[in-house]
Amino acid sequence: MQLDAFRAALDAWLDEHQHDLVPDHAGVGSLDEQMAHLSKVKRLAFDAGWMRWGWPEAVGGLGGSTLLRAYLGEALTARDLVEPGIYSMTEVLAPTMIDYAPAELAAAMVPRLLRGDETWCQGFSEPDTGSNLASLSCRAARTDAGWRVTGQKVWTSLAQYSQRCVLLTRTGTPESAHKGITALFVDMDSPGITVRPIETMHGAPEFSEVFFDGVLVPFDRTLGEEGQGWSVAMDLLPFERSTALWHRAAYLHRRLEQLLGAAPAGSLDAADLGEVTQILYAFRARSRATQHRLDAGERLGPETSIDKVLVATAEQAVYDLVADALPAAVTIGDDPASERWRTGFLYSRAATIYGGSAEIQRNIIARRLLDLGNDR
Amino acid sequence: MIDGADLELFTRSLRHATDSSTGAALDAALDDLGWPDALADDPRAAVSILFGLQGGANATSSALDHVLLAALAPLTPFAPLELGGSPVAPATAIPPASNPLELGGNPVAPATAIPPSSGVGVGAGVGVVLPALGGWHPPGDLRGGRLAVAGLGTAGLAHRATAIVVARAGDKTVAVAVPTASLTLRAVQGVDPELGLIEVTADGLIVAVDPDADPLTGWTNAVALAQVALGHELVGASRTMLDLARIHALERVQFGRPISAFQAVRHRLAETLVAIEMAEALLDAAWLDQSPQTAAMAKALAGRGARTAARHCQQVLAGIGFTTEHPLHRYVRRILVLDQLYGAAQSLTAALGTELIATRQLPPLLPL
Ligand SMILES: Cc1cc2nc3c(=O)[nH]c(=O)nc-3n(C[C@H](O)[C@H](O)[C@H](O)COP(=O)(O)OP(=O)(O)OC[C@H]3O[C@@H](n4cnc5c(N)ncnc54)[C@H](O)[C@@H]3O)c2cc1C
Numbered sequence: 228m229q230l231d232a233f234r235a236a237l238d239a240w241l242d243e244h245q246h247d248l249v250p251d252h253a254g255v256g257s258l259d260e261q262m263a264h265l266s267k268v269k270r271l272a273f274d275a276g277w278m279r280w281g282w283p284e285a286v287g288g289l290g291g292s293t294l295l296r297a298y299l300g301e302a303l304t305a306r307d308l309v310e311p312g313i314y315s316m317t318e319v320l321a322p323t324m325i326d327y328a329p330a331e332l333a334a335a336m337v338p339r340l341l342r343g344d345e346t347w348c349q350g351f352s353e354p355d356t357g358s359n360l361a362s363l364s365c366r367a368a369r370t371d372a373g374w375r376v377t378g379q380k381v382w383t384s385l386a387q388y389s390q391r392c393v394l395l396t397r398t399g400t401p402e403s404a405h406k407g408i409t410a411l412f413v414d415m416d417s418p419g420i421t422v423r424p425i426e427t428m429h430g431a432p433e434f435s436e437v438f439f440d441g442v443l444v445p446f447d448r449t450l451g452e453e454g455q456g457w458s459v460a461m462d463l464l465p466f467e468r469s470t471a472l473w474h475r476a477a478y479l480h481r482r483l484e485q486l487l488g489a490a491p492a493g494s495l496d497a498a499d500l501g502e503v504t505q506i507l508y509a510f511r512a513r514s515r516a517t518q519h520r521l522d523a524g525e526r527l528g529p530e531t532s533i534d535k536v537l538v539a540t541a542e543q544a545v546y547d548l549v550a551d552a553l554p555a556a557v558t559i560g561d562d563p564a565s566e567r568w569r570t571g572f573l574y575s576r577a578a579t580i581y582g583g584s585a586e587i588q589r590n591i592i593a594r595r596l597l598d599l600g601n602d603r
Numbered sequence: 604m605i606d607g608a609d610l611e612l613f614t615r616s617l618r619h620a621t622d623s624s625t626g627a628a629l630d631a632a633l634d635d636l637g638w639p640d641a642l643a644d645d646p647r648a649a650v651s652i653l654f655g656l657q658g659g660a661n662a663t664s665s666a667l668d669h670v671l672l673a674a675l676a677p678l679t680p681f682a683p684l685e686l687g688g689s690p691v692a693p694a695t696a697i698p699p700a701s702n703p704l705e706l707g708g709n710p711v712a713p714a715t716a717i718p719p720s721s722g723v724g725v726g727a728g729v730g731v732v733l734p735a736l737g738g739w740h741p742p743g744d745l746r747g748g749r750l751a752v753a754g755l756g757t758a759g760l761a762h763r764a765t766a767i768v769v770a771r772a773g774d775k776t777v778a779v780a781v782p783t784a785s786l787t788l789r790a791v792q793g794v795d796p797e798l799g800l801i802e803v804t805a806d807g808l809i810v811a812v813d814p815d816a817d818p819l820t821g822w823t824n825a826v827a828l829a830q831v832a833l834g835h836e837l838v839g840a841s842r843t844m845l846d847l848a849r850i851h852a853l854e855r856v857q858f859g860r861p862i863s864a865f866q867a868v869r870h871r872l873a874e875t876l877v878a879i880e881m882a883e884a885l886l887d888a889a890w891l892d893q894s895p896q897t898a899a900m901a902k903a904l905a906g907r908g909a910r911t912a913a914r915h916c917q918q919v920l921a922g923i924g925f926t927t928e929h930p931l932h933r934y935v936r937r938i939l940v941l942d943q944l945y946g947a948a949q950s951l952t953a954a955l956g957t958e959l960i961a962t963r964q965l966p967p968l969l970p971l
Pocket residue numbers: 348349350351352353356357358359381382383384385433434577580581582583584585586587590
């Protein structure tokens with residue numbers, strides 16, 4: 228299927244099924260409502276075939292260019308049918324499974340994620356391990372029965388909804404740093420796992436603490452080889468900075484468009500608005516080029532850190548403009564529309580934190596793109 | 604389309620030309636290399652590569668005049684202008700409608716009498732008057748048969764017999780060809796004397812314009828092309844500034860280590876690269892979507908990005924970068940002026956915002 232044909236057919240399908248696809252809830256809705264709605268949209272899109280395009284046939288896809296799934300996410304987001312953050316988790320985790328899981332496991336599991344039957348999460352961060360990912364200490368010990376996992380993860384997005392987790396564990400010595408890390412694919416209903424949702428600033432308990440108390444994980448749930456977890460993580464990050472960002476561009480465009488519609492006369496500063504628009508369009512142009520590189524079979528690498536800096540810059544710029552132009556919505560409004568602006572504003576503050584902070588991205592750019600050598 | 608090995612060779616030849624010559628010598632080199640033909644065959648490659656290199660080498664040329672003439676020629680009420688290499692556009696090809704008749708009330712030689720240019724290099728014979736500093740509106744204003752001009756020109760303009768002045772005439776935009784001698788030219792020194800910019804003015808130039816002449820439709824396109832070309836030049840200059848600062852950071856040792864080890868220094872350079880890539884992404888998009896709005900946004904980002912690059916690179920180069928012994932100052936000077944041509948970052952951004960507020964509609968999106 229070619230992109231143009233896909234676009235036309237998908238747009239027609241979305242028009243036709245608009246009624247089934249729009250959320251029932253007013254405004255942002257609770258996270259429970261958003262998650263239930265997301266599953267419904269994914270299932271409808273999967274059963275109609277859309278959600279399968281751009282994924283390999285081996286994992287239940289229909290093949291074709293990755294641009295197809297980039298466009299699907301764009302179209303769903305631009306029509307406000309899904310929240311891009313929770314929708315795009317698929318773009319981050321499914322490629323990792325395809326590249327690193329045993330073939331049968333990927334074939335069995337990925338379709339469940341695509342169809343919205345399951346939610347997966349990414350267990351990287353720990354209480355003492357944020358930016359310095361290589362220092363993680365959640366331990367996986369080899370036993371006759373499989374890996375025994377003991378430790379804690381934190382800020383694990385959607386863990387409380389998840390059936391599976393892509394988990395980074397320490398299998399080497401505590402000093403082994405990035406060499407002693409192994410990635411596991413863990414069933415969240417395994418005995419010994421406790422999930423405790425955490426309230427966040429923007430109102431939705433988006434992430435959780437996850438405790439592992441001697442959790443048994445079969446060896447065939449190892450992603451890649453023992454000790455290869457760092458590569459799994461490093462290969463996952465460019466995905467986090469490619470298709471998911473293209474979806475985010477569509478979301479930010481939608482919000483800026485809505486701001487133009489909603490802002491009362493005299494409330495928008497022309498120079499600020501002009502600059503925000505330029506930044507957003509530049510981010511989108513950059514992300515589009517990245518999508519085309521992915522489609523051409525290029526391996527994405529540290530240059531996606533530029534995309535990540537741009538998305539964070541664009542998102543905060545759009546919402547800073549919102550805060551200036553719609554101050555009542557952000558600060559004192561209690562109606563659904565105000566809540567939506569406020570939630571968006573607050574969530575935008577995290578754009579420079581998750582997925583590698585703004586500073587970490589600049590470190591990568593300096594080290595890998597500018598070749599400035601070691602920073603000590 | 605120029606591609607594959609041809610593209611590589613083309614780029615290498617242009618790099619050699621911009622590295623080893625500037626001004627009239629670069630014009631001659633471009634002519635020899637067939638750059639004007641390339642401009643007709645593959646405008647994107649010709650413009651993006653040459654202007655990027657020219658900016659990177661701090662060189663000057665008449666390439667911008669070429670781009671503008673190419674953009675205006677098929678659409679202007681006068682005969683299409685031949686670009687460099689070929690004979691100078693004969694003045695007789697300019698219909699009487701746009702002939703300059705008198706200068707300041709005194710009769711001047713009719714257009715048919717314009718002597719062939721003695722100028723050298725590409726585009727000899729005809730130059731284009733650029734908009735005034737910071738702006739992108741036509742430099743001319745035509746009322747009651749009298750033309751006022753307030754604009755700029757590239758270094759070669761003084762050697763051209765004919766200058767094309769695009770002017771507002773009521774609610775129309777027209778192109779008028781005038782003898783360059785009828786304009787007042789001032790060789791600008793300013794912040795960047797090496798650029799050789801010319802300030803162009805005229806007042807009360809009497810010209811006859813056929814009221815039924817077709818209005819000029821190529822101006823918007825010419826502005827967009829000029830903005831993209833200048834955007835590439837700014838990006839080229841920014842990349843060189845970044846290179847200079849990067850090399851310095853790796854070599855300069857303080858507190859017992861290269862300053863490139865200090866995160867404050869690293870982050871300034873990373874910021875610079877982000878600003879550059881951001882502008883470049885939108886320049887590329889402008890070639891794809893051919894939208895004047897995208898071109899204007901790209902120019903604004905290239906101008907702002909170059910100012911960012913200059914600020915960070917100057918800081919990293921510190922003392923040595925503040926001297927004329929180091930090449931940085933040339934680029935700092937150049938980008939200050941280039942930012943002001945065909946719309947400065949500041950003016951373009953404010954205008955974009957004003958337009959969006961008026962229409963309540965975002966610019967069109969380039970589809971995936
Ligand atoms: C909304 C949200 C969702 C998230 N979802 C997930 C998830 O699903 N899975 C998951 O594993 N994690 C998730 N995280 C966690 C996220 O990955 C971490 O917050 C992030 O990596 C930063 O770690 P930290 O918060 O411990 O900050 P720290 O690493 O402690 O950093 C604190 C500050 O110091 C700066 N800093 C740290 N190191 C350096 C350095 N070398 N140079 C310069 N500055 C430095 C940082 O930039 C930051 O400003 C999420 C976070 C948020 C906010």
